[in-house]
Amino acid sequence: xxxxxxxxxxxxxxxxxxxxxxxxxxxxLWQNMQGRANIEIxxxxxxxxxxQTNMRLQLPVYNETIIDARALGVRFESNMSMKQHASFNKLxxxxxxxxxxxxxxxxxxxxxxxxxxxxxxxxxQDTGETVHxxxxxxxxxxxxxxxxxxxxxxxxxxxxxxxxRAYDYRISINTETPMPPPPDTCEPTYSxxxxxxxxxxxxxxxxxxxxxxxxxxxxxxxxxxxxxxxxTYFMQLAQDTRLRNPEMTQEWSPYEDQVVVFLNNIRLxxxxxxxxxx
Amino acid sequence: xxxxxxxxxxxxxxxxxxxxxxxxxxxxLWQNMQGRANIEIxxxxxxxxxxQTNMRLQLPVYNETIIDARALGVRFESNMSMKQHASFNKLxxxxxxxxxxxxxxxxxxxxxxxxxxxxxxxxxQDTGETVHxxxxxxxxxxxxxxxxxxxxxxxxxxxxxxxxRAYDYRISINTETPMPPPPDTCEPTYSxxxxxxxxxxxxxxxxxxxxxxxxxxxxxxxxxxxxxxxxTYFMQLAQDTRLRNPEMTQEWSPYEDQVVVFLNNIRLxxxxxxxxxx
Numbered sequence: 189x190x191x192x193x194x195x196x197x198x199x200x201x202x203x204x205x206x207x208x209x210x211x212x213x214x215x216x217l218w219q220n221m222q223g224r225a226n227i228e229i230x231x232x233x234x235x236x237x238x239x240q241t242n243m244r245l246q247l248p249v250y251n252e253t254i255i256d257a258r259a260l261g262v263r264f265e266s267n268m269s270m271k272q273h274a275s276f277n278k279l280x281x282x283x284x285x286x287x288x289x290x291x292x293x294x295x296x297x298x299x300x301x302x303x304x305x306x307x308x309x310x311x312x313q314d315t316g317e318t319v320h321x322x323x324x325x326x327x328x329x330x331x332x333x334x335x336x337x338x339x340x341x342x343x344x345x346x347x348x349x350x351x352x353r354a355y356d357y358r359i360s361i362n363t364e365t366p367m368p369p370p371p372d373t374c375e376p377t378y379s380x381x382x383x384x385x386x387x388x389x390x391x392x393x394x395x396x397x398x399x400x401x402x403x404x405x406x407x408x409x410x411x412x413x414x415x416x417x418x419x420t421y422f423m424q425l426a427q428d429t430r431l432r433n434p435e436m437t438q439e440w441s442p443y444e445d446q447v448v449v450f451l452n453n454i455r456l457x458x459x460x461x462x463x464x465x466x
Numbered sequence: 467x468x469x470x471x472x473x474x475x476x477x478x479x480x481x482x483x484x485x486x487x488x489x490x491x492x493x494x495l496w497q498n499m500q501g502r503a504n505i506e507i508x509x510x511x512x513x514x515x516x517x518q519t520n521m522r523l524q525l526p527v528y529n530e531t532i533i534d535a536r537a538l539g540v541r542f543e544s545n546m547s548m549k550q551h552a553s554f555n556k557l558x559x560x561x562x563x564x565x566x567x568x569x570x571x572x573x574x575x576x577x578x579x580x581x582x583x584x585x586x587x588x589x590x591q592d593t594g595e596t597v598h599x600x601x602x603x604x605x606x607x608x609x610x611x612x613x614x615x616x617x618x619x620x621x622x623x624x625x626x627x628x629x630x631r632a633y634d635y636r637i638s639i640n641t642e643t644p645m646p647p648p649p650d651t652c653e654p655t656y657s658x659x660x661x662x663x664x665x666x667x668x669x670x671x672x673x674x675x676x677x678x679x680x681x682x683x684x685x686x687x688x689x690x691x692x693x694x695x696x697x698t699y700f701m702q703l704a705q706d707t708r709l710r711n712p713e714m715t716q717e718w719s720p721y722e723d724q725v726v727v728f729l730n731n732i733r734l735x736x737x738x739x740x741x742x743x744x
Contacts, residue, residue, distance in 0.1 A: 196723065197572055199730035200561055200667050205737060208630065209529050248534035249527065249627075251487050256526035283478055294475055352486065389478050445474065452477035459483060 206440060207448070212254060213346065213359065214447040218426045220344040220361045227343070227423065228362045229416040231454045233461075234266035236349055236356045249351055252455075257347045264347055264358045266411050268461075273410035275462045276396055280387045287389075299386045302327035306376040321370050327381060338364040354461045357454050378402065391446065392453055393417050414454050422446055484718060485726070490532060491624065491637065492725040496704045498622040498639045505621070505701065506640045507694040509732045511739075512544035514627055514634045527629055530733075535625040542625055542636045544689050546739075551688035553740045554674055558665045565667075577664045580605035584654040599648050605659060616642040632739045635732050656680065669724065670731055671695050692732050700724055 198204045221227050236245040239261045247255070257264070268276075280296075287295040308321040324336040343361040350356050381400040386393055392414060399409040416422045425443040476482045499505050514523040517539045525533070535542070546554075558574075565573040586599040602614040621639040628634050659678040664671055670692060677687040694700050703721040 194571070195720075196668050196727050199727060199734050200558075200574060200665075200670070200672070201734050201738075202572075204726075204730055205733045208733075212529055212630075247527075248537035249525075250532040250534070251490055253531045254528040256528070259526035280478075293472065294480075296478065352490075387478070390474050392478070394478070442473075448482075449474050449477060452482055455483045455486075456477050456479050460479075 210448050226363045226365050227419045231359045231414045232266040233355045233412040236262045253349045255349050268410045296389045301384050303382045306379045308370040310370045355458050488726050504641050504643050505697045509637045509692045510544040511633045511690040514540045531627045533627050546688045574667045579662045581660045584657045586648040588648045615647050633736050
C-alpha cells in the first residue's frame, strides 16, 4: 500500500528483475558475434510460416515469444503488402518531419537509393573454393557502391513470434566480408533491383525496400529491416561489459541499453503497423 | 551512436513501448475481477505438467510465456521439495533482517501461523443449493479466525511457462465470500493443517506454507504463494484508470505499476530458487 503517497517499492528485493527477454537477446547476440569481423545485425519484419500448413504459425501462447523455428517446423517470410509498405513510408516520413524540431543528434535522416545487386559464383584461384559474391551498383550510374563487393555469410537467426500483432520478426547476424571484384569474364548468376528508403536514427536504421527479381518483374517484394548502423561500436559495448565481467553475472550496461532500443524500435514499428491484407 | 556521450533515445518514436507482458496481465486481471466483491489475487509457484507425459511441459520457446493450458493439455502443480521450501524460508528471513534498516513503510513483516481448514458441504435453506464452505480455525485454540468462514469460487487462471527457470507460475483470481458458519450438526467432509510463514511487504504478501492432508500425514505439500494484500485497493486503482479511460487505449498508470511489482516479486522469487530435486 502506498498510504503515505509514495510509489511502491519495485519488489521485496528493492529492485526490478533484469528484463529476461532483452538479456536473452543480448547474450545470444554476443555469443554469435564475438570474435567475428564485418558483422551485420538486423531485424526483419514478416511472418513465421508453418511449413505444413503454409499459414502463419499457430501456437497457444499470448505474448511475444522467442521460438525454436526448427523444432516448430517454421520458416520466416520477410514480406508485406504494398499498402502496408506505403503506410510505413508515411509513418516514417512523419517521424522525420517531427524530428526536425529536435536537437541534431536526435533527428532522423532520410535517404532514397536505387541499387542493383549482381550475384556471382567465383572460383577462388588459391583454394579452388566457389564463393558467392554480391556486387552492388548504383542503378542509375552502374558504378559499384563503396564496399559494394562482399561475400555474405549467415551466422545465426533468432525468430520471435508475436501472437498479438500483425507481424513477427527475425533477428539475424551475418558477416559481409569485403572481397575483390569478380574477374571481368565472370557473368552474374542473377540480379535484383532494390528501391530503398533508409531512415537513420542514432545507431539504428530502418530500410524500407522494394525488391524486384528479374523473373517476377511485376511482383516486387516489400521489406522492412532494422539495422544496427555501427556494428563495431555495438560489439565494442558488448565486449566492454562481457570481458570485464567474464562470469557473465548479469548486470545492466550500455550494451543491454542498445539492445533494448533495438527491440523498442522493431516492436514499435510492428505495433504501428496497419493490418492490411497481406 | 552516442558520440556526444548522451544515452541513446529510447526509440525512433522517442519512448519505450508499453511492456506487453505486464499490460496483458493487467488487462486480464481487470477483465476478470471487475464488478466482483471479495476477490483474492495470487500467484503460485510450481510446475506446468503435461497430462500425457506427467512431466514438466516442453515447448520450443526460450522466454517467459503465457500459455493456453487447455490447448496444451497441461495442469499446474503447486509444490516444491522440503529443501527448496527451507531455502526460500532462509532467503525471506534474510530479507526481513535486512529490511529492519529501511524506513518503516519499506519493511517486511513476518508472521508464523498454524491453522486448520475444515471443509463442509452445506445445503442452503433458501435455495436448496449445496455450498462448499471453508472454516479456518487456529490450530492451537480451535477458535474460528476472523473472516474464517467463506465459500471460495475460482474465477480464472493465467499460466506462465518459464523455460529458463526451475519453476513456472500461475496467477489466479478467486472470490472468497464470507458466509454464516455451518450448522453445528454438520460434519466436515475433510480437513487440512496449514503451517504458514507469511511475509508482508507493502501491498504484497508471500506465504510459505506446509500443508498436511489427513490421508497423507507424512507427505506435506510445500507451497509458495504471492498474494495481493489489499485487493480492494488494487481493484480501485484499476477502476480509476479503466473507467476514466473506457477506450482502454493503453496508458501506464499506478495500476500497471502495482501489476509490475506483483510480477517482479514472483519473478525474483523464482530466479532466486535453488534447484534441488523436486
